[in-house]
Amino acid sequence: xxxxxxxxxxxxxxxxxxxxxxxxxxxxxxxxxxxxxxxxxxxxxxxxxxxxxxxxxxxxxxxxxxxxxxxxxxxxxxxxxxxxxxxxxxxxxxxxxxxxxxxxxxxxxxxxxxxxxxxxxxxxxxxxxxxxxxxxxxxxxxxxxxxxxxxxxxxxxxxxxxxxxxxxxxxxxxxxxxxx
Amino acid sequence: xxxxxxxxxxxxxxxxxxxxxxxxxxxxxxxxxxxxxxxxxxxxxxxxxxxxxxxxxxxxxxxxxxxxxxxxxxxxxxxxxxxxxxxxxxxxxxxxxxxxxxxxxxxxxxxxxxxxxxxxxxxxxxxxxxxxxxxxxxxxxxxxxxxxxxxxxxxxxxxxxxxxxxxxxxxxxxxxxxxxxxxxxxxxxxxxxxxxxxxxxxxxxxxxxxxxxxxxxxxxxxxxxxxxxxxxxxxxxxxxxxxxxxxxxxxxxxxxxxxxxxxxxxxxxxxxxxxxxxxxxxxxxxxxxxxxxxxxxxxxxxxxxxxxxxxxxxxxxxxxxxxxxxxxxxxxxxxxxxxxxxxxxxxxxxxxxxxxxxxxxxxxxxxxxxxxxxxxxxxxxxxxxxxxxxxxxxxxxxxxxxxxxxxxxxxxxxxxxxxxxxxxxxxxxxxxxxxxxxxxxxxxxxxxxxxxxxxxxxxxxxxxxxxxxxxxxxxxxxxxxxxxxxxxxxxxxxxxxxxxxxxxxxxxxxxxxxxxxxxxxxxxxxxxxxxxxxxxxxxxxxxxxxxxxxxxxxxxxxxxxxxxxxxxxxxxxx
Amino acid sequence: xxxxxxxxxxxxxxxxxxxxxxxxxxxxxxxxxxxxxxxxxxxxxxxxxxxxxxxxxxxxxxxxxxxxxxxxxxxxxxxxxxxxxxxxxxxxxxxxxxxxxxxxxxxxxxxxxxxxxxxxxxxxxxxxxxxxxxxxxxxxxxxxxxxxxxxxxxxxxxxxxxxxxxxxxxxxxxxxxxxxxxxxxxxxxxxxxx
Numbered sequence: 001x002x003x004x005x006x007x008x009x010x011x012x013x014x015x016x017x018x019x020x021x022x023x024x025x026x027x028x029x030x031x032x033x034x035x036x037x038x039x040x041x042x043x044x045x046x047x048x049x050x051x052x053x054x055x056x057x058x059x060x061x062x063x064x065x066x067x068x069x070x071x072x073x074x075x076x077x078x079x080x081x082x083x084x085x086x087x088x089x090x091x092x093x094x095x096x097x098x099x100x101x102x103x104x105x106x107x108x109x110x111x112x113x114x115x116x117x118x119x120x121x122x123x124x125x126x127x128x129x130x131x132x133x134x135x136x137x138x139x140x141x142x143x144x145x146x147x148x149x150x151x152x153x154x155x156x157x158x159x160x161x162x163x164x165x166x167x168x169x170x171x172x173x174x175x176x177x178x179x180x
Numbered sequence: 181x182x183x184x185x186x187x188x189x190x191x192x193x194x195x196x197x198x199x200x201x202x203x204x205x206x207x208x209x210x211x212x213x214x215x216x217x218x219x220x221x222x223x224x225x226x227x228x229x230x231x232x233x234x235x236x237x238x239x240x241x242x243x244x245x246x247x248x249x250x251x252x253x254x255x256x257x258x259x260x261x262x263x264x265x266x267x268x269x270x271x272x273x274x275x276x277x278x279x280x281x282x283x284x285x286x287x288x289x290x291x292x293x294x295x296x297x298x299x300x301x302x303x304x305x306x307x308x309x310x311x312x313x314x315x316x317x318x319x320x321x322x323x324x325x326x327x328x329x330x331x332x333x334x335x336x337x338x339x340x341x342x343x344x345x346x347x348x349x350x351x352x353x354x355x356x357x358x359x360x361x362x363x364x365x366x367x368x369x370x371x372x373x374x375x376x377x378x379x380x381x382x383x384x385x386x387x388x389x390x391x392x393x394x395x396x397x398x399x400x401x402x403x404x405x406x407x408x409x410x411x412x413x414x415x416x417x418x419x420x421x422x423x424x425x426x427x428x429x430x431x432x433x434x435x436x437x438x439x440x441x442x443x444x445x446x447x448x449x450x451x452x453x454x455x456x457x458x459x460x461x462x463x464x465x466x467x468x469x470x471x472x473x474x475x476x477x478x479x480x481x482x483x484x485x486x487x488x489x490x491x492x493x494x495x496x497x498x499x500x501x502x503x504x505x506x507x508x509x510x511x512x513x514x515x516x517x518x519x520x521x522x523x524x525x526x527x528x529x530x531x532x533x534x535x536x537x538x539x540x541x542x543x544x545x546x547x548x549x550x551x552x553x554x555x556x557x558x559x560x561x562x563x564x565x566x567x568x569x570x571x572x573x574x575x576x577x578x579x580x581x582x583x584x585x586x587x588x589x590x591x592x593x594x595x596x597x598x599x600x601x602x603x604x605x606x607x608x609x610x611x612x613x614x615x616x617x618x619x620x621x622x623x624x625x626x627x628x629x630x631x632x633x634x635x636x637x638x639x640x641x642x643x644x645x646x647x648x649x650x651x652x653x654x655x656x657x658x659x660x661x662x663x664x665x666x667x668x669x670x671x672x673x674x675x676x677x678x679x680x681x682x683x684x685x686x687x688x689x690x691x692x693x694x695x696x697x698x699x700x701x702x703x704x705x706x707x708x709x710x711x712x713x714x715x716x717x718x719x720x721x722x723x724x725x726x727x728x729x730x731x732x733x734x735x736x737x738x739x740x741x742x743x744x745x746x747x748x749x750x751x752x753x754x
Numbered sequence: 755x756x757x758x759x760x761x762x763x764x765x766x767x768x769x770x771x772x773x774x775x776x777x778x779x780x781x782x783x784x785x786x787x788x789x790x791x792x793x794x795x796x797x798x799x800x801x802x803x804x805x806x807x808x809x810x811x812x813x814x815x816x817x818x819x820x821x822x823x824x825x826x827x828x829x830x831x832x833x834x835x836x837x838x839x840x841x842x843x844x845x846x847x848x849x850x851x852x853x854x855x856x857x858x859x860x861x862x863x864x865x866x867x868x869x870x871x872x873x874x875x876x877x878x879x880x881x882x883x884x885x886x887x888x889x890x891x892x893x894x895x896x897x898x899x900x901x902x903x904x905x906x907x908x909x910x911x912x913x914x915x916x917x918x919x920x921x922x923x924x925x926x927x928x929x930x931x932x933x934x935x936x937x938x939x940x941x942x943x944x945x946x947x948x
Contacts, residue, residue, distance in 0.1 A: 003821045011813075011830060015837040026844040033851045043625035045632050054629070062855075087791065087856040122631045141628050164220075167274040168617055169609040172546075548916075574914025 033062040040081045042073045045121035046143030069094050101157040102140040107132050109154035116146035186431040188424045190560040191416040192593045194350050201353045201472050201480040206361055209483040215257055215283040216268050216524040217488035219244040222317040223324045225251035235262045238292040240465050243281045246312055252325040253315045256283055257467040257486035259290035271509055271526045275519025294463030299372050314459035315466040320449035323528045329446060330376045339444035340430045341379040343370055345386040346420035349511025352531040354470040355450050357482040359393035363400035369453030372460055377446055383429045387419055388412040418591040422447040424560050436587045471525060473498040475533035485525050492521040500534045508533040513592040547600035555594035561587050565594035565604050572611035580611045758889055765893025771869045772901045773938040778869030781860045782902060792906035794853040796899025798842050802864050806835045807891025810874035811884050831874055839865045869898060
C-alpha cells in the first residue's frame with residue numbers, strides 16, 4: 001500500500017516538474033492568431049461589432065470571448081471564412097446583411113464643421129474648417145461613423161451600384177425542364 | 181518551306197463554317213447615322229475624355245487620351261459633332277453602360293492633318309508612343325495595348341516573333357480576308373514590330389484551312405524581300421491561342437508563372453500589324469476594323485466598320501433572316517451574346533454571328549458530371565476542368581486556384597466535349613470573377629487598415645505635441661507671473677497658484693467664446709445676430725450657388741433653415 | 755526482422771485502430787473537415803501515442819510489476835498520457851497557433867482518446883517487449899493518421915457534392931466512414947502470407 005502511494009507520488013512529482021518546466025519554456029507571447037483573424041475582417045473600423053475597431057474585435061475572437069457573427073460589413077461570407085479558420089460552426093449574421101455602401105456628402109448643405117473628418121477612421125473625407133467637405137469614394141469603407149456627428153444631417157449612405165468594373169459573372173443557372 | 185512543327189495537347193475540331201463569309205471581298209460599311217465610341221476599348225487604364233458635347237471633331241481626332249502607360253487612345257472615327265459624352269450600353273456581356281462619346285457624323289469625313297513617318301528614323305520610344313496615341317491594340321480580341329508588348333525583356337534575348345494569323349474560331353474570317361487582300365501592309369507592319377523587338381526570326385502562323393491567305397502572305401513576304409517564314413499550321417481549335425501558336429511554331433511552352441517575352445517570344449495578331457503600319461506610315465489612328473458578319477444572314481461578308489457603329493447598322497448590311505433572335509460577338513466558342521442592338525462595334529469585335537434557334541439550339545439541360553475526363557483531354561492548357569468545375573460549383577474558390585483556374589483561357593473546348601453538357605466555362609468565369617472581386621475587397625481592406633493605423637499614429641502625435649505646447653505655454657506664464665511680483669507689487673508666493681488657476685479659467689472662457697464666434701461665423705446663414713458683412717458674404721455665396729442648382733434651391737432653403745435651427749439648439753446643449 | 759514488419763503493417767492496415775478496432779472515433783469524426791487539420795491532428799496523436807506506449811511500457815515493467823501493482827495500470831497510464839498531451843499542447847500552441855485553435859477541444863481530448871489508452875493496454879495483453887510495443891504504438895498511430903487524412907480528403911470533396919438534405923453533415927460522414935471500414939476489411943487478406 002505504501003509503495004503504491006509512493007510510486008504514484010513519485011510519478012506526480014516527476015510529471016509535474018516536467019510540465020512546469022515546459023510551460024516556462026513554451027510560453028506564448030501575445031496571440032499570433034489575432035493577425036490571421038484580422039486579415040479576414042473588412043477593416044471598416046465601424047465598431048458595429050461592439051468593439052472599437054477591427055483589431056480589438058479580432059483580439060476578442062482569438063481569445064474566444066466574442067462570437068464570430070458580429071461583423072455586418074464582413075457579411076455572411078466573412079462569418080464563413082472565420083468559421084473555416086477557427087474550426088467553429090457557421091452562424092447566421094446577427095444583423096441584417098446590407099449591400100456595400102459608401103457615404104455621400106450633400107455638398108449644398110455641408111457647413112464645413114469638420115466633425116465628420118474627425119469621425120472618419122480611414123481618412124476618406126477631405127475638407128477644411130468652413131470649407132465644403134467631400135468623400136473620396138474610392139477610400140470610403142461605408143462604416144457610417146460620419147453620419148451621426150454631422151450637425152446638419154447632410155451625409156447619406158448610397159449603395160454601390162453594379163458597374164462595368166465591378167460586374168461579376170453570375171453562377172450558372174441550372175434549367176429544370178419537364179421531360180414528359 | 182521546311183519548318184519543324186510541334187503539337188499542343190488537347191484541342192477540338194469543330195465545324196469551321198468559314199466558307200460563306202469569304203465569298204465576297206471586304207466591303208466598306210456605310211457611315212451610320214450615329215457613332216457611339218466607348219472610351220474604354222482596351223485593357224488597362226480608362227482613357228480620359230478630351231472632348232465635350234457640342235464640339236466639332238475631325239476624323240482621326242483624339243477623343244480619349246491614354247491614362248498611364250498601359251492604356252490606349254481613342255479617336256473620332258469620322259468628322260462630325262459630339263452630341264454627348266455619357267454612359268451608353270457597352271459591347272460587354274453585362275449589358276451595363278460605359279462612358280462613351282456620341283458623335284453625329286456630318287458626312288464630310290474630314291481628316292485631321294496626317295503626318296506619315298518612317299519608323300526606322302525614329303527612336304523606339306517614340307514609335308511606342310505613336311502606337312499608344314494611335315490606339316493600336318491587339319485586334320485578335322484581347323485588346324491589350326500593343327506598345328506595352330513591344331519592349332524586349334531585359335534579361336532574355338528575343339528569339340522569335342510570332343505573328344498570329346491562325347484564326348481558329350469557327351465562322352470568323354476577318355483575319356483571313358485581311359491577309360488575302362492587304363498582305364503587303366501586314367508584312368510592312370510586321371517590319372515595325374521586328375525593328376522594335378529585334379528577334380532572331382519571324383514566324384507567321386496561319387491555319388492550313390486558309391491556303392489563299394498563306395499564298396498571299398508568302399507572295400507579299402517575297403515581294404518585299406523579307407525573310408519571314410509563313411507557316412501553315414494544322415487546323416485545330418484553339419491553335420490561334422497565343423500560347424498554343426507559340427508552342428506549335430517554336431516548341432516553347434510558356435509556363436503559367438511567366439510571360440512570353442521572358443521566354444524570348446512575342447506574339448501579335450496580323451490585324452494589329454496592319455493597324456500599326458497604318459498608324460506609323462500613314463498617320464492614321466485605329467478608326468475602323470474588319471468585322472465578319474455571318475451566321476443567320478442572307479449575305480455573310482466581311483465589312484470594314486467604323487468603331488462605334490451601332491450593331492443594328494452593321495447587321496442591316498447582312499440582311500438577317502427573320503428567325504434571328506440574337507447576335508454573338510466573337511466566335512461561337514468564346515464569344516458572348518450582345519446585350520442590345522444599340523451596343524457599338526469596338527476594337528475587340530472581330531466577328532458578329534447572327535444566331536437563330538435553328539443555328540444555335542438552346543443549351544440542353546446540364547447533367548451530372550460523370551468524371552469521364554474528356555474535358556481534361558481536350559484542355560489545351562492541360563488543366564483538369566472537372567476538378568475546377570467541382571470546386572467552382574461548390575464555391576470553394578481556394579481549391580479552384582490550387583487547380584490553376586487562372587491559367588484557363590476560357591477557350592470552351594471542355595464545354596464542347598462534355599458529354600453531360602455542363603457549361604464548364606461559365607462556372608470558371610463565375611469563379612474567376614468572384615476571386616477577383618474578393619481580391620479587390622481584400623486590397624481595399626488592407627489599404628483602409630493602413631490608413632486607420634496611420635491616422636491613429638497621427639492622432640497620438642498631435643495629442644503629444646499639443647500637450648507639449650500647453651506645458652510650454654504654462655511654464656512661460658508661470659515665469660511671467662514670477663517676474664511680475666518682482667517688479668514691485670507685494671504678492672505672496674502662496675497666491676500665485678490661485679492666480680494661475682483663475683488665469684487658466686479665463687483663458688478657457690475666452691477660447692470658448694472665440695470658438696462660439698467662429699462657429700457662428702461658419703454657419704452660412706439663418707442665424708440671428710449676423711453682422712452686415714456676414715450677410716453680404718452669404719448673399720454672395722448664394723448668388724454663386726443659384727445657377728448650379730436652380731430648381732432645388734427653394735427646397736434647399738427651407739431644409740437648411742430647419743437644419744440650422746436644429747443645429748443651434750444642439751450647440752446650446754453643448 | 756519480418757516479425758517487426760508484420761507488427762507495423764498489421765497495426766497500420768490490417769488491424770487499423772480506427773476502422774477495424776473502432777477506437778478513437780471522436781477525433782476521427784471531429785477534426786476531419788479539412789486535410790490540413792487532419793494532418794495536424796494525426797501528427798499530434800502520432801507523437802502522443804508513440805511516446806505513451808514507450809513510457810507506459812517502462813512504467814509497467816520497472817515500477818508496477820516489481821511491486822505487484824498491476825491494478826494501478828489504467829490510473830498511471832492515464833496520468834502519463836495526460837502529461838504528454840499537455841506538453842504537446844504547449845508545443846503546438848507555440849509553434850502553430852492556428853492549428854491549436856482549429857484542433858480546439860480535440861487536442862486536450864487526446865488524453866481521453868481511447869486509442870491512446872487502448873494501445874498500451876493491448877501491448878501488455880499481447881505481451882510485446884519494449885521494441886515491439888514501440889512499433890505497435892507507432893504503427894497504430896500511423897494507421898490512425900492515415901485514415902484521418904484519407905477521411906478528411908473524402909469529406910472535403912463530399913462538401914461540394916449534391917448530398918440529399920437529410921444526409922448532409924455528420925450523417926454522410928458516418929456513411930463514408932462505414933464504407934471506408936468495409937474497404938479496410940479487405941486488408942485482412944494480407945494475413946494469409948503471415
